[in-house]
Amino acid sequence: MTASPEPTDAIAIPDSPLAVLQQVFGYQSFRDGQQEIIEEVVAGRDALVIKPTGGGKSICYQIPALLRPGLTVVVSPLISLMKDQVDTLVANGVAAVYINSALSREEMLRHFAGLRRGEIKLVYVSPERLLQHEFMERLGELELGLFAIDEAHCISQWGHDFRPEYAALGRLKQWFPRIPVMALTATADEATRQDMLSRLSLTDPLIHIASFDRPNIRYTLVEKFKGIDQLLRYVAEQPGQCGIVYCSSRKRVEEVAERLLSRGHRAASYHAGLPLELRQSVQERFIRDDLDIVVATVAFGMGIDKPNVRYVVHYDIPKNIESYYQETGRGGRDGLPAEALLLYDPGDVGRVRRLLENSDNEQQLQVELYKLNVMAAFAESLTCRRQVLLNYFGEYQREPCGNCDICLDPPKRYDGTEDAQKALSCVYRVGQHFGVMYVVEVLRGAATQRIREHGHDKLSTYGIGKDKSQEHWVSVIRQLIHSGLLTQNITRNMVLQLTEAARPVLRGEVRLELAEPRLVRVKQKDKGEAVLSRAEDRALFKELRQLRKQLAEEADVPPYVVFSDATLTELARYRPKTESELLGINGVGMRKLERFGAAFLALLRRQE
Structure with missing residues (x-):
């Protein structure tokens, strides 16, 4: 095991944030927001800092730790994270240690002795270690300058990684009311942010939320x-x-x-x-x-x-x-x-x-299932990936990024203003008290007991979307969520709610373009084939049949062994261009994709 680093070569600390940044850490200028955060915390103010991975969160508490008198306690969830941070600080001449189960008894005693002598500026500990009675007693005997809670989303029941041991950190303000507390994380939605502020009892905190965009x-x-x-x-x-x-x-x-x-x-x-x-x-x-x-x-x-x-x-x-x-x-x-x-x-x-x-934990299960469903919706989205990500964190972007698979290989798009107005109106008419599938059922005029009990079969929006499939309306609503016109309220069982951005769409003041849902699978007709109404689709069907015959002869099998007519019909109608889209066609399995997929995709791509 690698021994813990010893802060034996601690350097003299300059007296200003910029000087510390340049002389200790070797950076010439602050990133966006860092200087304000550091100056406020040095002055003793609490802070909530949300910066994406790679956004420079550590500097935001490491510089105040060096400028404030006393010891800074950094709460960190992983031994590997502690070690990497301390190694880097010690290499920069900063007196820092970690205390965890990876240390020998001798190392532990040596670090505690350094803390008592005031030689250490930062100590990294897990929340479990921090809240031990013996450790808290030791801290009570020391001069403290700051508590920095990394991965602070773990404190929230709405966070993606809730940990009960983090929740107990809310007591820090009771025990040390005059010591500033800084909470830091890379990711937190609005519900998680509010929960962090409440649970930690932060006093008039500086709240800094950086852009989540990583355009590279x-x-x-x-x-x-x-x-x-x-x-x-x-x-x-x-x-x-x-x-x-x-x-x-x-x-x-x-x-x-x-x-x-x-x-x-x-x-x-x-x-x-x-x-x-x-x-x-x-x-x-x-x-x-x-x-x-x-x-x-x-x-x-x-x-x-x-x-x-x-x-x-x-x-x-x-x-x-x-x-x-x-x-x-x-x-x-x-x-x-x-x-x-x-x-x-x-x-x-x-x-x-x-x-x-x-x-x-039933409540936590509901949160985790909701977040899994959002992740699945992201994976199945027809909207710019970056827009979906940024909008999820409340950073609404109207323009696609041009640097994701959806932007680089875009789905077909159409004027979705009318569909959007129908969906948004339905959310409004049901009182913004219901989730996605219920709204879709109202739109499609489903004759369910629940709809009748609420009287929603009498609404003007009841059945106005019955000409389109359930999958179509789910896709439309997902796109409206991803575009920031609708939100799902995690604190109220994921009900749909309108945002301010929905108003101009409902009023017809702006045109909204949506992606055509990629509904590759269709129900099989009794005869195993769908009717092709467009002349160009029927012409393509003939070409597909010719290719099927050629491949069947080469393989010495009957043509239907390659693909059935029903499969060719779907190919002609939906014209898949990628292997994953081809796998969505009825009758195309892994083996047939391997044997025949390349030839059919080559033909279909020539139709563009």
Whole structure:
């Protein structure tokens, strides 16, 4: 095990924030918002700081720690995060230590002695350690300057990673009412922000919410159909580049890492089931560029300031938008281009949902299921990925980003103003008290007892959308949420509510363009084929039949063994252009995709 660093070479601290920034940390100027935050906290004010990964959160409490008299206590959830932060501070000549279970008894006693002598400026501890009675007694004997709570979203019941031990941190203000408290996190929606402020009892805090936009990251989603092969092809296109591959289970981590190693890639596993020494070794080798790829569960990467991660792959769907955003944000921290690739299997959503449902905490389960549904909606979205992400965090963007798979390979679009007005009006007419599926049922005129009991079958919006499918209206409402015209209120069972941005659309003052829902699957007709009404579709159907005959002859099989007429009908109607879209057609399975997909896609792409 690597010994904890000793703050033996502490330097003299300058007396101004800018001088500390330049002389201690080596940066010439502050990033947006940092100077105001630092000056307010140095003056003794509480603060809530929300900055994205790579946005410079640590500086916001490290500089006040050096400028305020006394000890700064930093609450940190992971040993690996503590170690990385302390290593960096000690390397900069700052007197910092961590106290956790990784230390020997001798190291622990030495650090406590340094705290008593006032030689240490920052100490990193876990919330569990901080709240131990013995530790609190030790703190009560010291001069304290600041409490900094990192990953502060963990304190909120609405947060994506609620931890009961974090919730108890609200008592800090009772025990140390005159010591400023700074809460920091990379991701928090509005409900989580308000909950953090309330639980921590912050006094007149400075609230700083930075932009969540990371324009250098390209967001791409690919439907997963043979995940390991897709990953191997992708990584082969990134020779010598550093990347992180996130998997949902330890077993999957080890399987993926082994396949990468077998192809000659410098890769290693990282998960909580491995010995601490091995995890620390993997982390350090990755930071030193002795490893190109770390295959890991979600714990890896928190607090690790490695600037040259060029790609982040999610092999499985994350549980929530916050985790996805935070993990993708570990790519491109140097501001250079980076890629975020998500391999999406709709079946994974059900698997994750079943795992979540093992929870005994009913309220927390509802929050986690809601956030999983939002993540699934993001994956199935036809709206610019960056718009969806930013709008989720309340940073509404009207223009698409031009740097995601939706923008670079856009779906067909149409004038969706009328559809939007119908959906928004229906949300308003039902009193903004119901969720997505209920609103869709009202729009489509469903004859349900619940609708009759509420009298919503008498509304002017009842049945005005019956000419369109349920999937169509779900897609429209999702796009309205992603575009910031509707919100889902997590504190009220995810009911739909209008935003101010909806008013001009409802009044007809602005035109709204929506993406045509990619409804690839259709119900099978009795005869196994759908009627093609457009002449160009019928002409394409003939070309598809000719290609099918050619491939059948080459394979020495009957034509229907290649694809049925019903499948050709769907191909002619929906004209898929990618492998994932082709897999959405009835009758196209994995094997047929491998054998015949390339030929049919080549024909379909020539129709553009």
